[in-house]
Amino acid sequence: xxxxxxxxxxxxxxxxxxxxxxxxxxxxxxxxxxxxxxxxxxxxxxxxxxxxxxxxxxxxxxxxxxxxxxxxxxxxxxxxxxxxxxxxxxxxxxxxxxxxxxxxxxxxxxxxxxxxxxxxxxxxxxxxxxxxxxxxxxxxxxxxxxxxxxxxxxxxxxxxxxxxxxxxxxxxxxxxxxxxxxxxxxxxxxxxxxxxxxxxxxxxxxxxxxxxxxxxxxxxxxxxxxxxxxxxxxxxxxxxxxxxxxxxxxxxxxxxxxxxxxxxxxxxxxxxxxxxxxxxxxxxxxxxxxxxxxxxxxxxxxxxxxxxxxxxxxxxxxxxxxxxxxxxxxxxxxxxxxxxxxxxxxxxxxxxxxxxxxxxxxxxxxxxxxxxxxxxxxxxxxxxxxxxxxxxxxxxxxxxxxxxxxx
Amino acid sequence: xxxxxxxxxxxxxxxxxxxxxxxxxxxxxxxxxxxxxxxxxxxxxxxxxxxxxxxxxxxxxxxxxxxxxxxxxxxxxxxxxxxxxxxxxxxxxxxxxxxxxxxxxxxxxxxxxxxxxxxxxxxxxxxxxxxxxxxxxxxxxxxxxxxxxx
Numbered sequence: 236x237x238x239x240x241x242x243x244x245x246x247x248x249x250x251x252x253x254x255x256x257x258x259x260x261x262x263x264x265x266x267x268x269x270x271x272x273x274x275x276x277x278x279x280x281x282x283x284x285x286x287x288x289x290x291x292x293x294x295x296x297x298x299x300x301x302x303x304x305x306x307x308x309x310x311x312x313x314x315x316x317x318x319x320x321x322x323x324x325x326x327x328x329x330x331x332x333x334x335x336x337x338x339x340x341x342x343x344x345x346x347x348x349x350x351x352x353x354x355x356x357x358x359x360x361x362x363x364x365x366x367x368x369x370x371x372x373x374x375x376x377x378x379x380x381x382x383x384x385x386x387x388x389x390x391x392x393x394x395x396x397x398x399x400x401x402x403x404x405x406x407x408x409x410x411x412x413x414x415x416x417x418x419x420x421x422x423x424x425x426x427x428x429x430x431x432x433x434x435x436x437x438x439x440x441x442x443x444x445x446x447x448x449x450x451x452x453x454x455x456x457x458x459x460x461x462x463x464x465x466x467x468x469x470x471x472x473x474x475x476x477x478x479x480x481x482x483x484x485x486x487x488x489x490x491x492x493x494x495x496x497x498x499x500x501x502x503x504x505x506x507x508x509x510x511x512x513x514x515x516x517x518x519x520x521x522x523x524x525x526x527x528x529x530x531x532x533x534x535x536x537x538x539x540x541x542x543x544x545x546x547x548x549x550x551x552x553x554x555x556x557x558x559x560x561x562x563x564x565x566x567x568x569x570x571x572x573x574x575x576x577x578x579x580x581x582x583x584x585x586x587x588x589x590x591x592x593x594x595x596x597x598x599x600x601x602x603x604x605x606x607x608x609x610x611x612x613x614x615x616x617x618x619x620x621x622x623x624x625x626x627x628x629x630x631x632x633x634x635x636x637x638x639x640x641x642x
Numbered sequence: 643x644x645x646x647x648x649x650x651x652x653x654x655x656x657x658x659x660x661x662x663x664x665x666x667x668x669x670x671x672x673x674x675x676x677x678x679x680x681x682x683x684x685x686x687x688x689x690x691x692x693x694x695x696x697x698x699x700x701x702x703x704x705x706x707x708x709x710x711x712x713x714x715x716x717x718x719x720x721x722x723x724x725x726x727x728x729x730x731x732x733x734x735x736x737x738x739x740x741x742x743x744x745x746x747x748x749x750x751x752x753x754x755x756x757x758x759x760x761x762x763x764x765x766x767x768x769x770x771x772x773x774x775x776x777x778x779x780x781x782x783x784x785x786x787x788x789x790x791x792x
Contacts, residue, residue: 297680297732299711302689304681304729325728326683351687395690411698418694418775431774432687638685 356582364578485629499585610635678716683726
């Protein structure tokens with residue numbers, strides 16, 4: 236299964252940024268016909284001509300029903316949504332442009348500002364790209380800690396998304412429990428790592444570590460929270476009212492994947508997976524959680540089971556942590572040599588890819604492929620044919636952040 | 643019997659008032675502060691901090707703090723981050739819709755300069771830095787208890 240991650244202009248020539256299995260790189264734009272997602276990525280898809288009975292119900296950018304500032308152009312005759320176009324340019328901060336001519340450490344800080352809930356994933360992907368460009372190999376402890384913290388980010392993100400879903404489904408007690416657990420994990424992050432959203436922890440070549448004893452305490456407390464979540468989740472599955480609201484809502488199919496190329500839990504809910512953790516040597520035997528159905532319920536189930544899976548992965552990775560730390564020799568050359576590299580990390584909603592071009596230690600060009608860019612298109616496709624009541628369940632089930640898509 | 647107007651005037655000038663007029667203005671939002679949060683272009687950190695304020699740990703309803711879905715029902719407008727260029731007219735429109743008396747609280751987290759400075763009316767506070775839910779909660783409680791004087 237291949238994905239079109241973006242259409243990039245390199246040295247005046249259009250190239251396609253693609254991923255397929257272990258291959259991540261560029262192919263010539265003459266192969267664009269193989270990718271149905273090429274049309275929307277190039278902006279070639281225009282709004283269809285609307286019929287007379289349809290009107291544009293414009294929701295946003297600042298509406299109570301929405302979490303972030305975004306505009307939903309919903310074409311409807313009153314009950315069902317016939318077409319949906321999402322405008323997330325209100326959140327554009329042009330971070331890719333701001334990274335240009337900055338040194339790699341400043342650009343790393345900017346990468347964490349794209350989306351706070353994926354800040355560690357962005358930081359990880361960017362630092363891996365820089366390390367590849369300069370030939371830096373982080374030590375084992377750094378690699379293990381990065382994987383652990385990626386899983387921690389996954390856990391609190393999934394709890395947040397499930398709490399939003401249950402809130403939309405009017406399960407107030409369950410929602411309040413989940414918000415409490417979400418806040419507890421953020422407080423744990425602050426206590427042990429100094430940042431609620433794991434910012435300013437990762438750097439090029441190394442990571443701010445903590446002692447193994449403290450790490451053991453952190454893992455134990457996180458495990459208690461995940462066990463609490465597991466009990467609540469099992470209890471929520473007995474509420475047919477809750478499950479019925481999510482079942483058959485916001486359905487996506489493999490045809491949607493071929494035309495949009497999304498990944499993450501939205502793809503896993505259709506029965507397929509492009510999880511990059513499969514290629515991690517330290518996560519040997521990793522198997523993605525998949526579910527059939529393609530609806531909001533399947534996406535919720537995938538996320539809930541991934542929380543438990545992430546906790547098991549954290550425990551396994553913790554056993555591999557060494558007490559002594561071999562410091563990596565970090566050398567960032569300030570010469571005028573041109574370097575290019577690609578780095579990626581598996582964020583809670585899908586893989587993040589960074590393509591960077593460097594001149595010495597300064598960023599010359601950067602292209603960021605975020606999962607939310609694709610999930611927004613998936614949202615548009617899944618909302619078609621739904622009634623307004625199902626709007627919240629569909630939107631919240633994707634776990635997409637418009638700040639992540641708008642960059 | 644004196645004519646009623648003369649009777650009333652004589653009472654007014656001869657008797658003391660039972661209740662003194664308070665010299666300090668009363669806080670109209672004590673125990674009932676309705677907050678509308680507008681995301682003016684932030685990364686979602688502050689939004690998630692506000693979301694975690696709904697945790698039972700903070701119990702904001704006990705202090706009379708409620709989140710509303712429209713600025714027309716709000717007493718306090720919280721603007722998250724300096725507005726981006728596209729969000730600037732939206733923020734101004736939200737301020738126009740606020741019923742008097744109202745206050746504005748601007749919250750910016752530690753980030754690069756990405757916004758435009760606008761003259762915000764009725765600014766009751768400007769918070770900057772890596773803010774957490776607890777600090778935002780303390781500020782809202784301070785406003786609800788008497789920090790917002792109109």
